[in-house]
Amino acid sequence: MISATLNKHYKTALMEATGHIGDSPLFLLDYMLRILRVIILMSLWQMILANKGSVDGLTLETVLVYTFLAEVFRQQMECRGSGMETAIWDGSIANRFLRPAGVFSQFVAQMFGRWFFEFLFFSIPLLLLSPLFGVSILPSSPVALGLFVMSLALAIAVGLAIELIFGAMVVLTSTVYILYQIRDAVTTLLSGALLPLAFYPWGLGEVFGWLPFASMASAPLRIYTETGDPGHLILLQVIWAAVLWPIAHVLWRINREKLVSHGG
Amino acid sequence: MKNSSLTAVDAQFKHNLDLMNFEPLNKFNHLLRLWRVQGYLDLMWMTQDWKLFLTYYASDLFLNIAAVTGVLFLAERFDGIGVWTKPQVTFMLGYAMLVRGIMETLFGYNIFSISRRLGRGQLDHTLVQPHPVWMALLTEGFMPFSGSASIIPGLLLLLWSGTVLALDPTISWLFLALLNVAASATILLSFSFIWGSLAFWAPRATEEISSSASGLLRTLMPFPLDGLSFAMLSGLMTFLPVGFLAWYPARALLGLESDAWSELLTPTVAAIFSIIAVWIFKQGLKAYGRTGSQRYLSFGHRR
Amino acid sequence: MEEQAHSAISHSDIVVDLSGVCKTFHQKQRSERIRDIFSNLVRPQVRQVDALKDVTLQIHRGEVVAYAGPNGAGKSTTIKILSSLLTPDSGTVRVLGMDPKLERIRYVNRIGVVFGQRTELWWDQPVAATFEWKRVVWNIPRDRFEKSLEFVKEVLGLHDYFNSLARELSLGQRMRADMGLALLHEPEILFLDEPTIGVDVLAKRNMLDFVKELNRTRGVTIVLTSHDMSELEQLAGRMIMVDRGSIAFDGDFATLRRQFTDRRHLYLETDASTAPVLSSAELVRSDGNRHEFTFDAGVIGISEILEQVSAQTQVIDVETHRVSIDDVIADLYKQWNH
Numbered sequence: 081m082i083s084a085t086l087n088k089h090y091k092t093a094l095m096e097a098t099g100h101i102g103d104s105p106l107f108l109l110d111y112m113l114r115i116l117r118v119i120i121l122m123s124l125w126q127m128i129l130a131n132k133g134s135v136d137g138l139t140l141e142t143v144l145v146y147t148f149l150a151e152v153f154r155q156q157m158e159c160r161g162s163g164m165e166t167a168i169w170d171g172s173i174a175n176r177f178l179r180p181a182g183v184f185s186q187f188v189a190q191m192f193g194r195w196f197f198e199f200l201f202f203s204i205p206l207l208l209l210s211p212l213f214g215v216s217i218l219p220s221s222p223v224a225l226g227l228f229v230m231s232l233a234l235a236i237a238v239g240l241a242i243e244l245i246f247g248a249m250v251v252l253t254s255t256v257y258i259l260y261q262i263r264d265a266v267t268t269l270l271s272g273a274l275l276p277l278a279f280y281p282w283g284l285g286e287v288f289g290w291l292p293f294a295s296m297a298s299a300p301l302r303i304y305t306e307t308g309d310p311g312h313l314i315l316l317q318v319i320w321a322a323v324l325w326p327i328a329h330v331l332w333r334i335n336r337e338k339l340v341s342h343g344g
Numbered sequence: 345m346k347n348s349s350l351t352a353v354d355a356q357f358k359h360n361l362d363l364m365n366f367e368p369l370n371k372f373n374h375l376l377r378l379w380r381v382q383g384y385l386d387l388m389w390m391t392q393d394w395k396l397f398l399t400y401y402a403s404d405l406f407l408n409i410a411a412v413t414g415v416l417f418l419a420e421r422f423d424g425i426g427v428w429t430k431p432q433v434t435f436m437l438g439y440a441m442l443v444r445g446i447m448e449t450l451f452g453y454n455i456f457s458i459s460r461r462l463g464r465g466q467l468d469h470t471l472v473q474p475h476p477v478w479m480a481l482l483t484e485g486f487m488p489f490s491g492s493a494s495i496i497p498g499l500l501l502l503l504w505s506g507t508v509l510a511l512d513p514t515i516s517w518l519f520l521a522l523l524n525v526a527a528s529a530t531i532l533l534s535f536s537f538i539w540g541s542l543a544f545w546a547p548r549a550t551e552e553i554s555s556s557a558s559g560l561l562r563t564l565m566p567f568p569l570d571g572l573s574f575a576m577l578s579g580l581m582t583f584l585p586v587g588f589l590a591w592y593p594a595r596a597l598l599g600l601e602s603d604a605w606s607e608l609l610t611p612t613v614a615a616i617f618s619i620i621a622v623w624i625f626k627q628g629l630k631a632y633g634r635t636g637s638q639r640y641l642s643f644g645h646r647r
Numbered sequence: 648m649e650e651q652a653h654s655a656i657s658h659s660d661i662v663v664d665l666s667g668v669c670k671t672f673h674q675k676q677r678s679e680r681i682r683d684i685f686s687n688l689v690r691p692q693v694r695q696v697d698a699l700k701d702v703t704l705q706i707h708r709g710e711v712v713a714y715a716g717p718n719g720a721g722k723s724t725t726i727k728i729l730s731s732l733l734t735p736d737s738g739t740v741r742v743l744g745m746d747p748k749l750e751r752i753r754y755v756n757r758i759g760v761v762f763g764q765r766t767e768l769w770w771d772q773p774v775a776a777t778f779e780w781k782r783v784v785w786n787i788p789r790d791r792f793e794k795s796l797e798f799v800k801e802v803l804g805l806h807d808y809f810n811s812l813a814r815e816l817s818l819g820q821r822m823r824a825d826m827g828l829a830l831l832h833e834p835e836i837l838f839l840d841e842p843t844i845g846v847d848v849l850a851k852r853n854m855l856d857f858v859k860e861l862n863r864t865r866g867v868t869i870v871l872t873s874h875d876m877s878e879l880e881q882l883a884g885r886m887i888m889v890d891r892g893s894i895a896f897d898g899d900f901a902t903l904r905r906q907f908t909d910r911r912h913l914y915l916e917t918d919a920s921t922a923p924v925l926s927s928a929e930l931v932r933s934d935g936n937r938h939e940f941t942f943d944a945g946v947i948g949i950s951e952i953l954e955q956v957s958a959q960t961q962v963i964d965v966e967t968h969r970v971s972i973d974d975v976i977a978d979l980y981k982q983w984n985h
Contacts, residue, residue, distance in 0.1 A: 098679075106542065106546045106549040106550065106553060107549045107552065107553070109553050110549075110552055110553045110556045113553070113556045113557055113560055114556065116560070116579075116584065117560050117563070117564075119576070120564055120576070120580070120586075123572050123573065123576050124564075124567050124569075124572075126571075127426055127569075127570065127571035127572060128418065128422065128425055128426065130426075130571065132422070135422075253399065255396075255399060255400075258399065258400060258403045258404075259403075261403070261407050262403050262406065262407065265406065265407050265410035265411070266410070268410070268414075269410050269413055269414060274414055274563075275414045275417065275418065279417065279418060279421050279422075280417050280421065281417055281420040281421045282420075284417070374786065377783045377786075378783060378784065380783070381779065381780050381783035381784070382780075384776070384779065384780075385769060385772055385776055385780060388772055388773070388776050389771055389772060392771070392812070468727075468732050468762075468765075469765070469767060471731060471732055471751065471755075472730060472731070472732075472755050472760050473755065473784050473785075474752050474753075474755045474756040474784070474785055474786070475752055475784070476752065633733060633734040633748060634733075634734060634736075635672065636724075636727055636732055636733045638672075640764070640765065642765065642766070642770075
């Protein structure tokens with residue numbers, strides 16, 4: 081039973097993965113652009129933090145590792161690629177209700193499928209090439225690595241709940257494009273993926289650190305770079321996952337009828 | 345009766361063709377008419393209901409502010425970035441927001457993200473219109489009302505930083521500032537068209553690549569680039585022209601560049617980029633004539 | 648049979664002239680197996696699809712031409728070439744004396760195109776706003792626009808929802824609005840690519856009546872593709888059928904029936920429950936004393952059949968029907984497939 085369910089979702093993930101790259105090898109250009117982005121971001125930090133020493137416990141080396149990992153696991157920390165907004169937008173979400181599998185789990189499978197090739201062609205090569213970028217990404221200990229993996233998994237769980245909530249919001253507000261633009265902007269700003277929250281002025285970083293968006297990126301990155309208390313950060317992630325999932329579930333149920341009739 | 349009906353129809357076509365013979369003045373008048381009708385459609389859309397109007401306006405405002413907030417935070421936290429003081433950084437961010445705002449006001453409806461129109465087979469809708477393709481592309485994305493949310497905050501940042509920096513703008517400086525803003529916007533658009541035109545050959549992959557390329561530019565454009573290595577800077581001033589979207593023209597306008605002609609460098613680069621973009625797009629159009637589009641999606645075009 | 652509209656205008660000038668038109672597409676073939684992902688990307692197999700092979704045809708002003716064929720026969724490619732969207736690999740295309748691709752702007756001013764699967768309406772705008780947009784883009788003088796608008800609103804019944812948002816329209820309403828939009832600039836030729844797809848029977852009938860009327864009163868040349876053969880028969884005087892990129896038939900519907908098959912149904916009521924045995928007619932079913940046969944009228948006449956029946960049993964009632972045009976075409980497609 082479980083294996084049949086997993087098999088269904090594996091097939092869905094595979095369809096998404098191969099469909100995504102099936103057009104032409106040009107998709108590799110996308111990854112080259114991403115590598116370029118990493119190089120530029122690293123250079124910018126070197127410029128911004130030159131001769132600054134340690135700022136709030138963050139040295140240049142720490143920030144470089146932080147940024148590097150944020151780029152390696154960007155997809156997981158942004159938690160995008162489920163195609164939910166498009167499905168709601170064009171009404172094809174109705175088809176998903178007709179398949180003998182959980183609706184949301186189909187989106188999750190699709191998202192994992194989308195991640196697969198990027199992980200293979202971008203994340204792993206980037207990790208292997210880290211010495212060329214002048215960063216040492218080796219974890220300080222196996223425990224630190226284990227905590228990071230755990231925190232990353234929780235980050236995905238929180239991200240997925242937020243994805244689901246935004247999906248429900250699409251139906252409530254009848255807007256897709258704007259809403260997802262806002263989601264991206266808020267995530268970029270508040271998750272700490274682009275800029276470590278510690279660099280925010282007026283104590284804002286401290287405040288943002290308590291929000292669920294920080295659980296999506298800042299938490300695992302701080303755990304890996306040992307600039308935050310793992311116990312506190314993981315507990316916060318667990319709390320947010322426990323709070324957001326039921327909310328998402330309720331919203332999803334309320335909106336079910338609307339979801340099917342929404343869109344094209 | 346039948347013949348007279350045909351004659352009337354023929355006369356109508358002749359009249360239409362006379363109007364559409366695209367002499368320079370007619371071209372210009374037609375462009376104005378097209379912008380006007382697009383402005384009208386935008387207004388109609390924005391005023392469908394107040395909820396939509398406010399949601400759209402507020403969220404656009406928020407998005408544009410969010411795009412530069414990170415760098416503003418850094419400038420505040422470190423009391424400037426590199427050699428740039430806080431007000432100078434603010435000036436550059438205002439400039440960047442204005443460029444983005446112009447793009448959103450003039451090239452909405454996926455004209456800026458042209459890869460989507462091309463990759464989704466929507467160019468057909470443009471090709472059945474009785475005017476040159478460039479005319480349609482120049483006017484169909486005009487959103488003066490819904491796009492203005494991006495322009496106003498940019499202008500406010502420029503105004504505030506200009507006051508703090510005690511800028512004393514002359515007419516020629518204002519002209520050069522406008523020229524540079526237009527040039528930066530042209531570079532951004534050309535860059536999007538260069539990458540987006542790949543959709544003529546690879547419709548699906550290009551939508552992602554082009555979105556990544558433009559996204560990269562938008563992410564990096566608010567950052568000051570001083571202090572980067574020569575190789576890095578060269579790349580960011582040529583293949584990935586981030587430097588010309590805000591950083592270099594802001595330096596030139598603030599007098600941080602020693603070269604006397606620095607204000608004209610961005611417009612020159614804009615001319616080069618637009619020539620390349622037009623050439624690639626034309627090659628794509630030729631290919632489109634041969635292969636057409638085997639894919640059609642309606643999103644982002646009329647809806 | 649309803650009056651066919653094609654004879655309304657008998658001008659002899661040729662408005663569409665295709666000569667030796669060929670169009671080939673190349674489709675990459677990809678294996679579905681994971682292990683082939685890299686070879687799919689690096690060295691995909693390419694299949695050549697000959698969408699049009701040496702197509703030559705002429706259409707006269709005022710004709711209503713049905714352009715039909717099985718899926719993938721080349722219908723849409725032809726319509727796309729005729730509407731200036733595609734260029735042929737070889738051969739010449741002249742429509743209204745112009746090369747559609749080279750003189751696109753002048754050309755599209757004189758044609759109207761409706762793609763059943765796509766809409767030209769602005770989705771989040773009232774229908775009226777799209778019509779206003781069309782007036783400006785096509786540069787239609789105000790007085791002419793008002794007149795055209797009144798005409799299409801009246802005949803297509805757009806009044807009721809002219810100020811509704813396009814996204815709120817039913818499919819039939821949307822199609823009528825799209826049709827009206829395509830006619831605003833009073834095109835000389837109208838290309839309709841599956842214009843009634845998904846539209847209910849009443850809306851379909853209204854639309855077909857409108858197209859007929861348009862041809863009759865305004866002399867608009869109409870080229871129409873559809874898979875609904877009875878719709879095409881009702882509307883068009885001439886049928887062009889394409890099969891695998893080549894023209895397989897060009898003529899009227901009566902000739903089409905005669906040329907390929909004149910299959911008919913025969914219903915016999917006799918005094919026996921056992922069906923008579925007939926040569927050249929095939930028994931379909933028997934229900935009590937009622938027996939249904941099919942036969943090809945080109946092979947055996949009805950009188951000959953009745954003679955055979957009378958020799959075996961007593962005939963109480965006789966009824967014959969021609970098979971529908973859809974059945975004729977289905978037989979034809981089947982024949983081509985073999």
